[in-house]
Amino acid sequence: MRVALAVCLVVSVAACGGNSTAPSAVSGGTVIDIAGTWNGTIASSNNTTAQLKMVLTQSGPDVTGTWLSTSVSWAGQISGTVHAASFDGQFKFSGTAADGTVCTGTANVAGPVSGSTMTWTSSNGVVGGACPAPLPVGLQIVVQRQ
Numbered sequence: 445m446r447v448a449l450a451v452c453l454v455v456s457v458a459a460c461g462g463n464s465t466a467p468s469a470v471s472g473g474t475v476i477d478i479a480g481t482w483n484g485t486i487a488s489s490n491n492t493t494a495q496l497k498m499v500l501t502q503s504g505p506d507v508t509g510t511w512l513s514t515s516v517s518w519a520g521q522i523s524g525t526v527h528a529a530s531f532d533g534q535f536k537f538s539g540t541a542a543d544g545t546v547c548t549g550t551a552n553v554a555g556p557v558s559g560s561t562m563t564w565t566s567s568n569g570v571v572g573g574a575c576p577a578p579l580p581v582g583l584q585i586v587v588q589r590q
Contacts, residue, residue: 473528475505478557484587486513488569488580498522498587507533524553531557535585537570539577547575551583560589 479502487493494516500509505526512519517540524533532554539547549572553564562585569581 475526476529476557476559477502478507478526478531478559478562481590482562482587483590484585486518486580487584487586489582490569490578491580494518496585496587502526507531511535526557529557531555531562531564535564535566535570535583537572537579541575541577543576545576547577547579548572549575549579551580553583553585555585562587 479500482498482500484496485493486496495514496511496518497514498509498511500507500522502508507522507524507526509522510520511522518537520536520538522533522535524531532552535551535553537547537549537551541547549570551566551568551570553566555562555564564583564585566583569583570579572579
């Protein structure tokens with residue numbers, strides 16, 4: 445009988461320990477919606493500026509998408525988070541060198557966003573494995589919504 449009473453007490457305490465009030469969102473401003481198609485440029489300190497197109501999806505503050513250069517053979521994925529009017533995340537890179545080697549890497553990017561323009565930068569640029577061509581350093585990505 446004492447065991448059953450003890451079990452009943454533990455179950456009751458566990459059931460009552462929850463909070464029926466939903467957690468409130470942390471106040472930090474409205475998250476800007478950056479989902480859609482964006483066109484612009486990707487520049488680095490050691491490569492020529494290239495045209496680029498990004499297609500982004502967004503669920504709350506979480507952003508994913510793809511990008512490709514329309515002027516050189518670079519492409520990749522994008523993931524990150526919008527914090528009010530700024531973005532931080534990763535810009536994954538895949539490019540083909542002149543000798544046919546596929547070079548890959550990732551750049552941590554951050555910068556301001558608005559409903560019509562975004563500028564993301566990465567001082568370190570693309571960090572990845574060995575590549576016969578120089579991976580982009582000192583990235584600046586400037587795009588406009590299409």
